[in-house]
Amino acid sequence: DVVMTQSPLSLPVTLGQPASISCRSSQSLVSSDGNTYLIWFQQRPGQSPRRLIYKVSHRDSGVPDRFSGSGSGTDFTLKISRVEAEDVGIYYCMQATHWPPFTFGPGTKVDIK
Amino acid sequence: EVQLLESGGGLVQPGGSLRLSCAVTGFTFNTYAMTWVRQAPGKGLEWVSSISGSEMNTYYADSVKGRFTISRDILKNTLSLQMNDLRAEDTAVYYCTKGNWNDDWGPGTLVTVSS
Numbered sequence: 001d002v003v004m005t006q007s008p009l010s011l012p013v014t015l016g017q018p019a020s021i022s023c024r025s026s027q028s029l030v031s032s033d034g035n036t037y038l039i040w041f042q043q044r045p046g047q048s049p050r051r052l053i054y055k056v057s058h059r060d061s062g063v064p065d066r067f068s069g070s071g072s073g074t075d076f077t078l079k080i081s082r083v084e085a086e087d088v089g090i091y092y093c094m095q096a097t098h099w100p101p102f103t104f105g106p107g108t109k110v111d112i113k
Numbered sequence: 114e115v116q117l118l119e120s121g122g123g124l125v126q127p128g129g130s131l132r133l134s135c136a137v138t139g140f141t142f143n144t145y146a147m148t149w150v151r152q153a154p155g156k157g158l159e160w161v162s163s164i165s166g167s168e169m170n171t172y173y174a175d176s177v178k179g180r181f182t183i184s185r186d187i188l189k190n191t192l193s194l195q196m197n198d199l200r201a202e203d204t205a206v207y208y209c210t211k212g213n214w215n216d217d218w219g220p221g222t223l224v225t226v227s228s
Contacts, residue, residue: 039214041158048208048218049150049158060216092158096214100172102148102160 002026002098004105006091012113019080021108023093028073030097037096040069040078043107044089052091053078080110088112115139115217117209122222129199129226135192135209135219143167143187146213149194151205152221159205162194163213177203199226 003026013019029036040053051060053069056076066081080087093105121133133149149161162183163172171183182195192209206221 037214041215043158048220049215050218051215054214090157094158094160094215099213100160100163101174102163102213104158104160107157 001101002029002095002103004093004095004103006093006105006108009106009108011108011110013080013083013110014113015085016082019083019087019110021078021091021093021110023071023076023078023105025074025076025095027098029076029095030073035097036072038069038071038076039094039096040067041092041094042087042089043092044086047089049092083110083112085112115211117211117217117219119207119209119219119222122207122224124225124227125199126228127200127226130195130197131199131224133194133196133207133209133222133224135194137190137192137209137211140211142185142190145211147183147185147192148210148213148215149183149192150208150210150215150218151203151224152208153202153205156205161207164192196224199224201226 005024007022038056041049043049052063057069068079090107090109092107116138118136146165148163164183180198184193204226208221209219211217
């Protein structure tokens with residue numbers, strides 16, 4: 001199974017400042033079809049998770065453009081250009097290339113300093 | 114608008130059974146894979162099971178294989194998860210999601226396995 005790791009696990013941020021979360025996979029997430037199925041989710045306190053980004057860098061509808069995803073192979077990054085109060089929550093990466101099983105990272109908790 | 118609504122959670126004793134349902138609206142149900150993801154209290158997300166669209170192929174996490182069964186009723190637009198031989202470690206909020214990539218999520222239903 002592909003093991004997903006994230007760092008940091010806790011990320012205190014200042015409002016208006018950038019934030020960056022790293023996600024690494026235990027093997028390359030490049031699929032035989034050439035796509036890379038790395039997905040990011042946001043879970044605000046008390047809410048269900050919500051998908052933000054799929055296939056590394058494709059933002060879902062309604063996701064603010066301050067969120068961006070990048071990376072390749074085994075190393076991926078979610079960036080928030082300017083953190084807002086509504087961005088507080090836990091962020092998870094998930095791989096959907098080598099399944100089953102689909103595997104999630106442990107999550108990164110983002111809160112305000 | 115896509116809507117997913119889980120039901121059927123509750124308190125059950127170890128070794129017992131429970132059937133979760135997820136009512137879906139807002140998309141053509143039989144053309145999408147569907148997934149169950151769970152989250153133990155204070156923990157992260159864990160993929161549980163998926164069912165493909167038209168082919169009805171099913172997939173399970175090792176932790177639930179042989180105990181859980183995923184199914185879908187296309188006429189009722191409902192996804193189900195039959196859970197047997199429940200264990201304390203199955204205690205979690207169970208989410209129904211659209212697609213293999215979890216495009217959309219329901220609010221979840223809490224399953225508590227305890228004596």
